[in-house]
Amino acid sequence: MTPAGEIETVGAGEFRLGFRDLREFAIAREALAEAGYAEKTIAKVMGSIRIAVSRLAGEMPALLRRTADSTPVHTLIRLFFLEAPVDRDAAAEALAPSSLESWQEAGLLRESDGKVEAAVRIVPVGDLWMASDRLRDMHAGGRQDFVTGVGGSSLLLANVAIHGAPRKVLDLGTGCGILALRAAADAGFVIATDKNGRALEFVRFNASLNGVSNVDCREGNLFDPVAEERFDRIVCNPPYVISPSGRYVFRDSGVRGDEFCRRILREAVSFLEPSGLIQMVCNWPRTPGHTERDWLEETLAGMGCDAIAWIGAREDPSTYANTWIEDTESPGDAERKSRLYDQWVKYLEDEHIEEVTYGLIAVRRSRSGDGWVHFDDSPDEFLGPSGEFVLRGFEQQDFVRSTSDDRLLDESFRVAPDLRLERRYRPEDGQWAVEQATVSLARGPAWSVRIDSAVAALVLACDGSRPLRSLFVDVAKRMGVEMERAVPGGLAVVRRLLERGFLLRAET
Numbered sequence: 001m002t003p004a005g006e007i008e009t010v011g012a013g014e015f016r017l018g019f020r021d022l023r024e025f026a027i028a029r030e031a032l033a034e035a036g037y038a039e040k041t042i043a044k045v046m047g048s049i050r051i052a053v054s055r056l057a058g059e060m061p062a063l064l065r066r067t068a069d070s071t072p073v074h075t076l077i078r079l080f081f082l083e084a085p086v087d088r089d090a091a092a093e094a095l096a097p098s099s100l101e102s103w104q105e106a107g108l109l110r111e112s113d114g115k116v117e118a119a120v121r122i123v124p125v126g127d128l129w130m131a132s133d134r135l136r137d138m139h140a141g142g143r144q145d146f147v148t149g150v151g152g153s154s155l156l157l158a159n160v161a162i163h164g165a166p167r168k169v170l171d172l173g174t175g176c177g178i179l180a181l182r183a184a185a186d187a188g189f190v191i192a193t194d195k196n197g198r199a200l201e202f203v204r205f206n207a208s209l210n211g212v213s214n215v216d217c218r219e220g221n222l223f224d225p226v227a228e229e230r231f232d233r234i235v236c237n238p239p240y241v242i243s244p245s246g247r248y249v250f251r252d253s254g255v256r257g258d259e260f261c262r263r264i265l266r267e268a269v270s271f272l273e274p275s276g277l278i279q280m281v282c283n284w285p286r287t288p289g290h291t292e293r294d295w296l297e298e299t300l301a302g303m304g305c306d307a308i309a310w311i312g313a314r315e316d317p318s319t320y321a322n323t324w325i326e327d328t329e330s331p332g333d334a335e336r337k338s339r340l341y342d343q344w345v346k347y348l349e350d351e352h353i354e355e356v357t358y359g360l361i362a363v364r365r366s367r368s369g370d371g372w373v374h375f376d377d378s379p380d381e382f383l384g385p386s387g388e389f390v391l392r393g394f395e396q397q398d399f400v401r402s403t404s405d406d407r408l409l410d411e412s413f414r415v416a417p418d419l420r421l422e423r424r425y426r427p428e429d430g431q432w433a434v435e436q437a438t439v440s441l442a443r444g445p446a447w448s449v450r451i452d453s454a455v456a457a458l459v460l461a462c463d464g465s466r467p468l469r470s471l472f473v474d475v476a477k478r479m480g481v482e483m484e485r486a487v488p489g490g491l492a493v494v495r496r497l498l499e500r501g502f503l504l505r506a507e508t
Contacts, residue, residue: 015198017107017120017131017205024106025208027098032122032129035072035094039124042077060084079109080122083134091116120202125150125178128210131202132176138248139330147199148250150178153281154237158182160360161279162387166232170271172222172264175250177203179235180215187233190215193225196249223267234268234278241324242283242356244347248328257351258284262299265363269303277364279390285353286314292357297373306366308393310378310445312358317348320356362390372401374499379445389444392501399505400495408491409472412506414464418443419502421456439502447500454479455493464506468494 321344
């Protein structure tokens with residue numbers, strides 16, 4: 001393993017991508033759009049774009065059958081998504097009005113014996129087209145500086161990224177550039193850094209292909225390319241995998257255990273503006289005698305930061321090793337996969353790692369000075385862009401942590417506009433009795449919480465017109481208990497509903 005701080009930069013060498021000028025980029029963009037090469041089209045043809053990506057090799061015969069029509073969009077799906085060769089004439093028709101020659105000169109296509117194949121992978125992601133190295137090249141034992149496409153962690157981070165027209169954004173470890181290009185839509189200026197020079201070549205190409213002009217690419221390790229600069233937002237999908245080797249730059253940091261992610265969080269604070277914030281995807285280990293909370297609190301100790309961590313999957317060493325081996329290795333190479341599995345599991349066991357946690361972490365400079373850390377389970381899904389809910393989470397935590405019970409009782413609250421209340425009934429003595437009530441958010445992080453009838457009545461009464469104390473009087477009467485008995489449990493529930501953004505202060 002490489003010691004922390006001695007990670008070697010991987011240059012692009014002679015690797016170059018790109019059309020001759022912006023006019024040719026615009027024509028190429030027009031060709032993809034005119035053909036209908038879009039995310040929703042691929043999902044419709046394939047059944048599911050995510051399943052198609054993860055099972056690309058094993059399901060190739062079925063996927064080729066689904067794209068057998070000689071239409072431009074089917075040709076482009078075969079060429080750039082399935083990475084399958086197509087007839088030259090079909091490729092020329094699909095890419096018109098741009099020429100095949102221009103795509104070949106740009107380093108995007110290769111031609112042989114009347115067939116054309118893609119030299120890179122180009123996948124539509126939302127309203128963008130993102131180029132990266134081909135999956136087949138990784139499965140064939142790809143190069144260390146392999147540039148991966150837009151994966152689940154990048155999409156997740158892009159979905160929860162805070163926007164709001166920041167002046168200056170840093171995409172640290174940009175990869176193929178999806179986070180930088182998403183941020184560029186409303187940021188004044190974006191700097192995309194990576195130690196992998198080939199990755200930056202893809203970012204430059206992707207920015208030009210999508211008509212994005214406010215992204216500056218800089219090569220170097222971690223924060224070295226932006227020394228002395230400050231940012232309103234930092235986004236980072238680092239090589240967070242806790243692995244026994246430095247096989248791939250995009251996945252493996254080359255640093256022992258979890259130290260790479262720790263280092264990023266610790267160093268990031270000094271590169272933030274006073275109101276700045278970093279959002280990061282992370283893996284961290286649970287070791288004997290330490291909890292998930294311990295890891296983040298120890299990492300940020302003395303930094304004067306507030307942090308919100310949304311916890312996702314937790315995997316034991318065996319499952320974790322299999323997850324990443326299956327992600328990168330050829331499906332048919334059982335012997336190699338078995339050898340890698342033994343190496344991974346032994347490494348994790350030698351590091352005394354009992355479990356690895358996947359999580360989303362957002363960190364900002366503390367307004368109170370002391371700092372706090374809040375943990376919550378990640379929702380099962382995110383319903384649309386969710387950056388505003390991250391900001392709301394910091395505001396709600398500030399309020400909940402600084403407000404005493406007496407003051408809380410004097411506050412008035414309203415339900416969030418995205419709140420939904422569902423009730424399930426059962427027959428009882430000739431009537432319908434409430435069996436279960438659930439509140440959830442219809443937009444953003446799709447949390448849901450089961451509540452009883454008393455809490456449901458309290459939530460429905462939160463219209464901002466009455467203080468909580470007055471509402472508790474009604475709840476106590478409904479329950480047939482003294483006010484003093486209803487308050488402690490009721491306040492705990494209200495604090496939880498505030499933390500998740502189900503209830504909001506009436507004045508906000």
